[in-house]
Amino acid sequence: MNRNIKQQIGFFIQPEIGITSFDLAARGAGKMILREDVQAGDIDRYLKWLGAENAKGSEIQVRPHRHDSNAVIFLDDVERGQALAISRKYSACVIETSKEGGCHIWLQTDRPLNERERYLAQRHIQPLINSDRGSISGEHFGRLAGFKNHKRAGQWVNVISVSSAGAWTVPREALIDCEPSVSNQPFSPPSGVCVVNNSSTGGSESENEWGYVCGRLEHGADPILLERELVERATGRGKRNAVSYAHRTIKRALSHVTRHDQI
Incomplete structure (x- = not known):
């Protein structure tokens, strides 16, 4: 050592x-x-x-x-x-x-x-x-x-x-903890992370989740733990096939963040 x-x-x-x-x-x-x-x-x-x-x-x-x-x-x-x-x-x-x-x-x-x-x-x-x-x-x-x-x-x-x-x-x-728990609060990207969407209402749940996981990965979050969090969130909002959705989203986000790091 x-x-x-x-x-x-x-x-x-x-x-x-x-x-x-x-x-x-x-x-x-x-x-x-x-x-x-x-x-x-x-x-x-x-x-x-x-x-x-x-x-x-x-x-x-x-x-x-x-x-x-x-x-x-x-x-x-x-x-x-x-x-x-x-x-x-x-x-x-x-x-x-x-x-x-x-x-x-x-x-x-x-x-x-x-x-x-x-x-x-x-x-x-x-x-x-x-x-x-x-x-x-x-x-x-x-x-x-x-x-x-x-x-x-x-x-x-x-x-x-x-x-x-x-x-x-x-x-x-x-x-003093006055914030709602993670599973109940909306997913929003950290400061400085830009999420592009075409909705006048601020983006779909999936778009918000995409921005959130990309931002968290860019700042060193665990992909495995983040995937578990996304499964919980997606299940809570009634997303079909939440496990495969979360796995696919994290995999794409890891690839996206890796490419971004190389720019």
């Missing part, structure tokens, strides 16, 4: 945070290979496979296991100087994804948060630091340091700061 990986995983598993299980992903060429619930002590076993996938052009990603409550939240595309300033004030792991791009921040929180609470905490802090709105999800992957970022001409992803300045205290108001 190289120094960058040790630093990043070491931040997660320190006693103050105590994460023990991770999800690993290799994403590229219209597919995502996902390994879920990998114990911290077993990550070494996956590094050779991840290295081979990275050499073939896949982006290597990691997150604390999605279904665990974890005392960290993920913030994406934070300007380098601001990311380092945050790490001086709070316990954080800052990942530089390229020289030109912004940084990932894994920010320690003062309590373990479930997926919905992580989403709410991200939503609260995003406008304060101007991080990427598309990464507000509670289940988002970040890059695993020590591998190449092929979206940035193969630049190496590096840890540039690991700090222990103290956890960010999640404000009580940040966790």
